[in-house]
Amino acid sequence: MPFPPTAVVLLGASMSTQDSDIVIRIENVSKHYQMGDTLVKALDDVSVQIQRGELLSIMGPSGSGKSTLMAILGCLDGPTNGSYWLDGDYVHLLKDDRLADIRGRKIGFVFQQFNLLPRTSALDNAMLPLYYNGVSGKQRRDRAMQALELVGLSDRWHHRPNELSGGQQQRVAIARSLVNNPAILLADEPTGALDSRTGKEIMELFKRLHDERGITVCIVTHDSGVARQTNRIVHIRDGKIDKDERL
C-alpha cells in the first residue's frame, strides 16, 4: 500500500542548514511509566546528537533505558517529554501512521534475534522493506541482491533462514536493514545471540559498512567489548547519560 507523499510528514520546524550533518538530535527527552503508585523514569532528560557517518554505541547495564531510547530513536515509540529531529524533520509530534512512514524510509533495524521470516529466502527477506515503498519488482530484486552482495551473501540468496548459520542470518538482516538506503542503522544487541567469533565478524561488517560506505551506525549493547569497537560510546545509567566518550 502506498504511503502518503513526503510533504505530508514534514510537520513543524525543520532544522537549519548548518545542522544538515546531524542525523539524530534529541533534546530533554524523558519517558515515564506510571506503575501503580510508582513513576518509572525509563529515560530522564536525555539530550544527544548523532552526526551523519558516525559509528557509535549506546552502552549501559540492564534496565538502564537502552531499549527505551532505541525505540524512541527508531520512531517505534514516542517520548513523554522532549523534542526529536530525525534527518532534519521534527518527528516527535507525528501520529502513528506518519511515524511508520518515516521509520520505513529513514531507519534500518537490526535485532538480536534477527527477526527473519522463516519460510522465505534470503533474497525475499532482504526485499521486504521495499514492498512498502512502491519499488517495482525488478528493482526490488536488484537492490536486495546488491545488499546481499554488500554483506557477502549473494551466493546464498535462495537459502531460507534455517539453511543459514546464525551469523549468516544476521547478515541477511543487515542486508534487509540497508536495502532502503536509510539515514541510520539502529542495531539492538546485534551480536547478543551469536558466539564470540561470529559476533566479531558481525562487528567487522558494521565497521566495513561504516568505513567503506559511510553508513551511520548506532549499536545498543551492554557489552563493553562490542562498544569499544565503535568510535564513540554514549554511556547510559538509570535513564540518564552518564558519559559521552570519543574513542
Ligand SMILES: Nc1ncnc2c1ncn2[C@@H]1O[C@H](COP(=O)(O)OP(=O)(O)OP(=O)(O)O)[C@@H](O)[C@H]1O
Ligand atoms: N512498558 C513499560 N512499562 C513500565 N516500565 C517499563 C516499560 N518499559 C521499560 N520499563 C522500565 O524502564 C527501565 C528501562 O528499561 P529498558 O528496557 O529500556 O532497559 P535496557 O537498558 O534495555 O535493559 P536490558 O539490557 O535488560 O535490555 C526499566 O526499569 C524497565 O523496567
Ligand SMILES: [Mg+2]
Ligand atoms: Mg534492552
